[in-house]
Amino acid sequence: MxxxxxxxxxxxxxxxxxxxxxxxxxxSQLPEFVLPEKQPSVFISVIIAARNEEQHIPTLLQSLHDQQYPKHLYEVIIIDDHSTDNTAMLLQDLHFDGLQLKALALKDYVEERSAIGSYKKKAIETGINAAAGQLIVTTDADCRFNPHWLQSIAACYEANNAKFIAAPVTFYNQSTLLSVFQTLDFLTLQGITAASVYKRFHSMCNGANLAYEKSAFYEVGGFNNIDNIASGDDMLLMHKIFKQYPSKVFYLKNRWAIVTTEPAHNWKQFFHQRIRWASKADSYDxxxxxxxxxxxxxxxxxxxxxxxxxxxxxxxxxxxxxxxxxxxxxxxxxxxxxxxxxxxxxxxxxxxxxxxxxxxxxxxxxxxxxxxxxxxxxxxxxx
The missing domain is CATH 1.10.357 (Tetracycline Repressor; domain 2)
Structure with a gap:
């Protein structure tokens, strides 16, 4: 034995x-994406599902307002997912000159106690249905962005005629053992994500920094057949699009494209987050x-x-x-x-x-x- x-x-x-x-x-083989001299011109809809994010909304909107991408070429759609704090009120009260902001309430479409598998998928789907953009970009309410974030995504989309783009994510606030541990763990996952997407080895991404063509989302049926799973608004959708367009899925390796997000505040929250990620493992097509x-x-x-x-x-x-x-x-x-x-x-x-x-x-x-x-x-x- x-x-x-x-x-x-x-x-x-x-x-x-x-x-x-x-x-x-x-x-190592994956080259860093160099933005071409030609300025991208695709209209982008940034979709964010938010639940109890009042402490992050002002910073989020400021970071989106500070994007160097032309203001007339992107909109921000935030869907309040039955928040019990002041998220909805902040979305109505905060205004930034030039920022095209739409605030939607998921309660107008789905009741809190509805028997649906994933409120987040429903929120994103609601946002996409209201979106004017050709390119959908999804992120989270606790994220921060480089001023050239949208510019780098748009340039990658146009240069590659991409249908789906996975982009880099990391953590800010690395002052505790937990945050350092999360960051190192996440660096490993990001490296695996980039490598696997580049080599078409398997599908992997993170919902805090994704982009996909709106028409591709509808073409593969959106979240149909995966909407009963609480997690998976990123990787499960990615694989659906990959099956349809295997040569049009990319990883954007560019420092301007990096999104920073907040680490879990305590070990309990961290484990619940990782359990949530692991829960979709047996649902991978x-x-x-x-x-x-x-x-x-x-x-x-x-x-x-x-x-x-x-x-x-x-x-x-x-x-x-x-x-x-x-x-x-x-x-x-x-x-x-x-x-x-x-x-x-x-x-x-x-x-x-x-x-x-x-x-x-x-x-x-x-x-x-x-x-x-x-x-x-x-x-x-x-x-």
Whole structure:
């Protein structure tokens, strides 16, 4: 039995090493997008679903107002998702010269207790139905943007005749252990996202920074057949569009395109967020990412099992420590290269020491994402 476990553990590590090397190579090959001299001219509709975001709305609107993209070429549509704070009032009272702002209330379309799977998808769909733009850009209410954010997205769209664009996301406010841990974890995910999209290896993205053609959204039926899933307004939609236009899905690797978002405030909120992300794993139509996630999960379970077994046999402890070192050496060059792009290389000194925490959270979030429940924005969602 012990020999079999050793073999499987080692096998998972070898396959994982090959996978991470593949991602690293793809990330390095992906060129940074250089904006052409020709100014883009596509009309953009920025869609934001907001629930209880009163503390973020003023900064959000200011950041959108400060975009260098011509004011007559973009609009902002914010859909209030049954907020219980002053979000709706702020959307009505705040005004910024030149900013085309539409504020919609989801309660006018869907009641709070309606039996729908995802209020966020319904809010985004409501916004798209009201949108005048040819290009839909989605983000979150707690995000901040480079002044050239929309310009870079529009330029990528026009240069590639894109149907779907995944773009970079990171965290601001890296002053606590939790925020540093989240940032490093997210850097890994962003590198994998860019690599997988570039190589058409599997579908992956983040809803805080997406763009897709409005006509493509309708052509694939929007959120139909995935609207019963609480999460997945990003990756599940992406794969629907990818199946229709496999050569027209891109990752925008450009520093101007980076969106910064707020990390979870506490460990409970963090775990609920990650459980929410993990909850859609068995709903992926793209089975390629399912096998990647399964490999990662099984490898982490092996680390936990080996650590538990080490209480009875010191050989297990030696094996776990050696393979943990191998894991760090495998991942570090890849994550470091991504950190350089995001200007967060200074955080890499913490990377080796946070490995045990990362293993524990991966196992816990993966298990509860499949069999548990989570809370998000004051709503309790069961699997």
């Amino acid at each position: 012990m020999a079999l476990f050793f073999f499987l553990f080692f096998l998972f590590m070898v396959v994982y090493a090959v996978l991470i090397n593949y991602y690293h190579s793809a990330w 793209d089975k390629r990412i399912f096998w990647v996630l399964l490999l990662v999960y099984l490898l982490n379970v092996c680390f936990l099992a080996g650590a538990i077994a080490s209480f009875w046999n010191a050989t297990w402890l030696l094996m776990v420590l050696l393979l943990l070192l191998a894991k760090v050496l495998i991942e570090f060059p890849f994550v470091n290269s991504v950190a350089i792009f995001f200007g967060q290389q200074k955080l890499m000194k913490y990377f080796p020491f946070l490995q045990p925490l990362h293993i524990g959270y991966t196992i816990t979030a993966g298990w509860l994402g499949k069999f548990g429940h989570y809370e998000w924005k004051g709503r309790r969602i069961k699997k």
